[in-house]
Amino acid sequence: MGNEAQPADATQSVDFQQVQKTEQFRELRRRHRSFVFPMAVAFLLWYFGYVLLADYAVGLMSIKLWGNINVGLVLGLLQFATTFGITAWYVSYSNRRLDPIAAEIRGEIEGHEFDASATAASGRAAKGAQR
């Protein structure tokens, strides 16, 4: 806790580079990135596509579908729907695919499975700065 009394921290002597190299951690990183990167690209494209349509395709956006409800309004409300949908999807993906493996790795680290040898531990002295 910064400049307060340091609580007992099981990560004081962990060799994080060793953790980083494990197949388990690489799997976690792959699962995380293979979800968030394509999803981020997709929703940004969809959002900017919508902004471009509203900006440059006013005719299309003004076509009325039901009564006074036009294409622009429907696409706008779809932006809300996709935002809610992606949120729900991400939560369920994290609960199923990310949290269990992250908890497993955390348990192993806290169980001192990755503690460094004496030489590597000395390099960790510099870490105090932001802890």
Added chain:
Amino acid sequence: MSGMVISAAAPLVNVGALKDTTLLNMGIFALFVLVTMVIVFRASRNNKTAADYYAAGRSFTGSQNGTAIAGDYLSAASFLGITGAIAINGYDGFLYSIGFLVAWLVALLLVAELLRNTGKFTMADVLSFRLRQRPVRIAAALSTLAVCFFYLLAQMAGAGSLISLLLGISDWGGQALVIIVVGALMIMYVLIGGMKGTTWVQIIKAVLLICGAAVMTLWVLSIYGFNLSNLLGSAAEAANNPNVLNPGLQYGKTETSKLDFMSLGLALVLGTAALPHVLMRFYTVPTAKEARKSVVWSIWLIGLFYLFTLVLGYGAAALVGAETIKAAPGGVNSAAPLLAFHLGGPLLLGFISAVAFATILAVVAGLTITAAASFAHDIYANVLAKDKADAGTEVKVARRTVVVIGVLAILGGIFANGQNVAFLVALAFAVAASANLPTIVYSLFWRKFTTQGAVWSMYGGLAAAIVLIAFSPVVSGAKTSMIPGANFAIFPLSNPGIVSIPLAFFLGWLGTVLDKRREDPAKQAEMEVRSLTGVGAEKAVDH
């Protein structure tokens, strides 16, 4: 013309009658202040450590924090600004709602949990994790202070113009007095309550605001038989212009204004996840999983609220009329209060006014504690005192900073009173997206990112955003400019995002590939493992 037809047919809102409700407004507002003060006092009893003061002991649940985030995010600009924009400009106002909401996906997918796992109190904690401490921390703290300052000015200036309508105070001295009162209250909340008190104020305000907006939305819809198409038709009829239902009324005028809209859209969607006061809220929960829950809660609440603003905006256009809104004191911003008055008379207006005050108070408190934490934790404790300050001294410095920032905000608010509020909010978003977002994304996801890249990106983005705004039509060269007399607007767009955000990303890349120094791979490994697994993350403080 159509407005006159309406006024003959339906009882039009009598703006003059608003003044009679001043006492009621003040009464409801005083009640809110009293109730929140009691809660803040009770919440602050356990404020002992820096983690208590800045991060509320990390003891809030995801749903509480999510509600507080919604309270922090739905500022007066959202509630009064967007409702007014839809009432006057129709569909183009709705585009703001969408940008403000979709932006949360950036926070959810890329930032919130990883940030919670690697930081402690401030954004600078994360950015300087694996880079050289001093230069990165100073740059991050400066951009935090810059964003908070512009956001604060916008809220305080907004308070001034709001008061002219709600309390019927129209002279400069009276408005200045109200700004001083709002500022002094905000200093009290933050000094006494710290993050815990601030969070409770935001939770209460979010509940009041969303409930108030929900009641008004259902009321408007019931008038039109819960048929959105009828409401839209009536709004178009009242405006005597079918184009209020189509995009382009505000931004479709010229090629430059179309480009300006793209620029605004970029700043909105990328700015949110880099707003320091939003980022700091992720540290008030015990784990990354709770941080995720917070974002999910806030996305639902904020999304719901922005759906309400669509109905409220068109409702105000149909029931109050654009001409009446524009002519009222407070102008565009008066759409929501005038609609409340039309629907529920003085009582609903009083309630909505009190909520609007509460909104400003809560947002200002959140910004102040963020700025104070950034100064005390990043600049004072880590740079000036070189990590030798104890926590007690750091919190003392933070409390003094709160007073200084409060006084600056009051003075800035008095002088910015009557200025273009949208300008300041857009600047805050553009500065956040330019100065902070590239470095946040690079340091979380790009292994090779270096200190030089971070420093170039942050200072480059910050400077580009501020310089471009200074030479834009918002500051000079147009009738609506801050300095209408002068003309040095070389940059044609009023939002700098489309230039400054890509520039900051480019500078971060360039600074990194040109950097001869390599960063410590052990620190990179540590940050990556911590960010994804949450190992060793700051835990909740037990009392």
